[in-house]
Amino acid sequence: MAIVASVLVGLAALLHVYIWYMESVRWRTPAIWKRFGLASQADADTTAPLAYNQGFYNLFLAVGAALGVILYWTDARDAGFALAVFSAGSMFAAAVVLLSTGRSRLRAAATQGTLPLLGVVFFLLALAF
Template sequence: MAVVASVLVGLAALLHVYIWYMESLAWRTPAIWKRFGLASQADADTTAPLAYNQGFYNLFLAIGAGLGVILYWAGARDAGFALAVFSAASMFAASLVLLSTGRSRLRAAATQGTLPLLGLIFFVLS
């Protein structure tokens, strides 16, 4: 089960790196700001500093999850487990926060939260 958990948490980390890219580097491109429901380039420009900051939160969670998996398999199982579980739980909790902003965010919350939730479950069961 630890292998499945590691794969799921690793995929969640990669997804959060992609979210970092969208929010912190590509926010002002129309394809990205439209994906996040913004109506105009002016809206994207106005919200860019907030998205930039939020993107780095996603990157830090991704780094924690990835490092946790690496440590787990490198022999520091307790530290790796703790870091991977904390990061996955934080990712899942963030998806619940996103969902709390409205039912229209259900798809985004499910995308953001499913992999870390499954990884968390499998790590706890391993």
């Protein structure tokens, strides 16, 4: 269970690094801002500071999740568990918040939230067994 949880949380971390890249590095690229539902380059330019900031939130969650998984497999198992579950749980919570903005965000919320949710579930199962 712990191996599956670690892989899922690790994949969630990688996904959130990619989200950081899109939001903080490539935001003004038409392919990216269109993916996020913006209508124009002007909209992308206007929202770039917000996206930049949001991207770093995703990066920090990814770092926390990855560090948690690494620590879990060392002598700091309890700290790793707490950090991995907290970070992945925060990723899932962010997906729920995204979904609360409208049904049109269902696909994005599912993409963002499924791996971390499953990772948390499997870490909790690993704790129970």
